[in-house]
Amino acid sequence: MGGPSQVIEARELRKRYGDFTAVDGIDFAIQAGECFGVLGPNGAGKTTTVKMIHCASPLTSGTLRVFGLDVGREPRRIKARIGVCSQEDNLDPDFSVLKNLTVFARYFGLPAPGALERARELLEFMGLWERRDDRIRDLSGGLKRRLVIARALINDPDLLILDEPTTGLDPQSRHQVWDRVRTLRRQGKTILLTTHYMDEAQTLCDRLVIMDRGRILVEGPPAELVRSRVGREVVEVWGYPPALLDHARLSGWNVEIDADRLFVYTESGEDILQAIAHRFPSERCTVRMAGLEDLFLKLTGRELRE
Amino acid sequence: MIGVLRNISPRALRVWQRNRDVYFVTWKTNLLPPLLEPILYLLAFGAGIGALVKEVPYRGGTIGYAAFIAPGLLATQVMFQAFFETTYNTFVRMYYQKTFDALVTTPLTLEDIMAGEMLWGASKGAIGCAVMMVAIGGFGLLDYPHALIIVPFSLLAGLFFAALGLCFTAVVPQIDAFNFPTFLFVMPMFLFSGTFFPLDVLPRWAQAIALALPLTHITNVMREAALGRLPADLAWDLLYLMVATVPLCLLGIRLMTRRLVK
Ligand SMILES: Nc1ncnc2c1ncn2[C@@H]1O[C@H](COP(=O)(O)OP(=O)(O)OP(=O)(O)O)[C@@H](O)[C@H]1O
Ligand SMILES: [Mg+2]
Numbered sequence: 001m002g003g004p005s006q007v008i009e010a011r012e013l014r015k016r017y018g019d020f021t022a023v024d025g026i027d028f029a030i031q032a033g034e035c036f037g038v039l040g041p042n043g044a045g046k047t048t049t050v051k052m053i054h055c056a057s058p059l060t061s062g063t064l065r066v067f068g069l070d071v072g073r074e075p076r077r078i079k080a081r082i083g084v085c086s087q088e089d090n091l092d093p094d095f096s097v098l099k100n101l102t103v104f105a106r107y108f109g110l111p112a113p114g115a116l117e118r119a120r121e122l123l124e125f126m127g128l129w130e131r132r133d134d135r136i137r138d139l140s141g142g143l144k145r146r147l148v149i150a151r152a153l154i155n156d157p158d159l160l161i162l163d164e165p166t167t168g169l170d171p172q173s174r175h176q177v178w179d180r181v182r183t184l185r186r187q188g189k190t191i192l193l194t195t196h197y198m199d200e201a202q203t204l205c206d207r208l209v210i211m212d213r214g215r216i217l218v219e220g221p222p223a224e225l226v227r228s229r230v231g232r233e234v235v236e237v238w239g240y241p242p243a244l245l246d247h248a249r250l251s252g253w254n255v256e257i258d259a260d261r262l263f264v265y266t267e268s269g270e271d272i273l274q275a276i277a278h279r280f281p282s283e284r285c286t287v288r289m290a291g292l293e294d295l296f297l298k299l300t301g302r303e304l305r306e
Numbered sequence: 307m308i309g310v311l312r313n314i315s316p317r318a319l320r321v322w323q324r325n326r327d328v329y330f331v332t333w334k335t336n337l338l339p340p341l342l343e344p345i346l347y348l349l350a351f352g353a354g355i356g357a358l359v360k361e362v363p364y365r366g367g368t369i370g371y372a373a374f375i376a377p378g379l380l381a382t383q384v385m386f387q388a389f390f391e392t393t394y395n396t397f398v399r400m401y402y403q404k405t406f407d408a409l410v411t412t413p414l415t416l417e418d419i420m421a422g423e424m425l426w427g428a429s430k431g432a433i434g435c436a437v438m439m440v441a442i443g444g445f446g447l448l449d450y451p452h453a454l455i456i457v458p459f460s461l462l463a464g465l466f467f468a469a470l471g472l473c474f475t476a477v478v479p480q481i482d483a484f485n486f487p488t489f490l491f492v493m494p495m496f497l498f499s500g501t502f503f504p505l506d507v508l509p510r511w512a513q514a515i516a517l518a519l520p521l522t523h524i525t526n527v528m529r530e531a532a533l534g535r536l537p538a539d540l541a542w543d544l545l546y547l548m549v550a551t552v553p554l555c556l557l558g559i560r561l562m563t564r565r566l567v568k
Contacts, residue, residue: 017568056410057568076315076413084411090404094328103327106320107412155412 005032007159007190008053012062015048015214022048024214025062032158035181035191037201037208037222039292041300044211046194047087050163053192054084067158080108083152087163087194089144091136097147098123098132101154108155115154122150126180142173149177153184160184162193166200178203198292212300222292230290230298233269237262237276238284247279256298265290265298310559313417320414321422322429329430340387340437344379348445351375351502364504369533376447377529378501380456381463383438385521388431388464389492392471392558393484396423400475406566416566420559424468431464432457449534456531462547463524469554476561495521500529523547 008030015023023045030036038046051057052064055075064071066078092100098119105115123129126146131139139147145165152160162181166174174197181204185191195201201208202222209219218225231254237244240262248255253272254265264272269287276285329336352372361368399405409419436457442448448456474487498512499521505513516522523543530540 054411056407075415079411080413082411086407086411088404088407090408092324092328092405092408093403094331099327103324104408104412106323107317107409107414109317109413151408152411 006030006065007032007067008192009065010049010062011064013049013052013059013064014061015045015052015057016060021214023052026209026211026214026216028209028216028219030190030192032190033185033188034206035185035193035204037205038192038194038211039196039198039201039208039296040194040211043213045214046211047163049211050084050161050192050194054082054161055079080155081158083155083157083160085145085148085152085160085162085165087167089148091144091147091151093136096133096135097128097139100136100147101151104151105154110155118154118156119150122153125153125183126150127176142169145169145173146177149180157189159190159192162191164194164196166195166197174200198296202292210296210299217299218295226290226292226295230294231265232267232290233265233287234290234294235264235266235269235272235276236286236288237264240283241280244276244280244283251275263294265294307556307560310417310556310563313415314421314559315415315418317414318418318421318425321409321419322426325422325426326429329433337433337437340383340434341441343383344376344438344441347379348372348376348442348447352445362504363506372445373447373533374504374529375502376442376445377456377532378499378525379442380435380438380460380532381499381521381525381528382496382501383434384431384460384463384524385467385492385495387434388427388467389471391427391430392423392468393475393478393487394481396427396472396475397478397481397484399423400566401481416563417559420472420562421555424465424472424555424558427468427471428461428464431467432460435460435464448532452534452536453532455536456528459524459527459531462544462551463520466520466524466547466551466554469551469558472558473554473561476558476565495519500525520547520550 006029008028010029011027012025013023013027014021014025026049038049040046048057052059052071053066055071055078058072067081069078071078092103095103101119101122102112102115105118110118120129123132126149128143128146128150131143136144145168149162149165165181166177169177178200181191181193185204193201193204205222207219207221208225209216211217218229239260240257245255245257245262248262248264256263256265266272273285273287276283352375356371359371362371362374364374406416406419410416439448439453439456474484478484498516499519500516501521505516505522508516523546527540527543530537
């Protein structure tokens, strides 16, 4: 247990704010070089977990080791090797884009000439070099996000934490960020990513957990989780009649409903489609591949949070 | 309190550097007020009131009114600069800009950050004081080289007010709540610390209160130094300040970490 390749190891990790339990005894481990995802609805406890990992928030109970070091005992040594892109933008509005990076480098004790070189590399990597002299308030949301990621890389961290890195970005910016994250992963960085986007988790993560109300519901590689928990395909029926729902339940199908759709999770969509067409010929049905979103909604329900 | 000390490292200076860099981005707007302010004061008070009050009784002798208030201006400058830095400005960094949230993801501890904030607040007080000395010196109201003592001394004075400010920042619910300490502590000190009139004119009980105010002791030291004297009794003023500043610094850091660690 806890070999050198284990970057994070959490056991019975718990965080309470007063009477409220935000993280409720979770266990997980992240291996060196993997991209590990944390999914969950608003308030699931993702950011709270992340803050405990980068030693900003003390644990209520349990153990948490990062690089084999205890977060309570060695925060400085741990933080020197982590880069954090936090959920909220906290760039320095008084400095230019470039200065944001060089000032940050000083906090890690990087000597000035090397820091400038590194800042330049990172701004080029994130496509921000042309904007190096801009003030922060003149940047769009997407550019700010990219700058926060660049800043998180200034110390060449062994562990990169990305807390909702693409929330609020347009599709182009998201793809660009994904592209950079993939490059980093190829370079062997260990990445911890939280997100609300299923496509993001599906394309980036080697392994993920889905959290809800402070607990981990499932853990595994995304494709495998979908396959084992949902099935291969989903049949969607729009504006289904109540009789169809009864029929589906009687037939022992794996079904879910929302306001106006009925979903059947199955290994063979074609068989279900035929069965429905046979008894309810007028219904509009489609078959598609099951995805992470199906798993997510199945596990966490369809009602709104917070 | 011992824990506070253990968590402070030389990295606190990185925070000081950050604040200094921000200050010098807009150095013109920052350095102009301390340069111009004393000129206005000396014109209004020195020439205006000074026309009525030519001489002020002071320590058994008399001195000119402008020479009397000039060190008072320096002392209040340090107070305002340092106190407003670690109240309003620190609050903006903490609450609106989330600067500290970014800083704690680096090897800095919260204690480093708060120590850096206070050192910067003290430095800002000293910078304001030094710039003001240039203007006041132009009126021939500073007796060098003794007056040079004012510069390092203003750093200690600034540290006191920076620490005091941080204590308030740690407890105010919102930024407008700084109005209370400003009107309850800072403004009365500005007026009643022997800055604009000698304390001897006050009734006994009021003099006793004034003697408890830190700004009284700061003004005292600065006035003597400005007049080119360093009498031995200034040691009491110094002692008072040091004894008050050290625990206040620790308290400020402690209260801020309590507010920020969740
Ligand atoms: N400082 C705090 N004091 C009290 N409660 C808090 C505090 N921080 C977070 N919480 C609560 O803990 C729960 C988990 O919050 P957290 O920020 O970890 O959620 P999250 O999964 O990151 O959600 P989101 O997707 O909205 O970012 C929420 O209900 C939140 O209100
Ligand atoms: Mg969050």
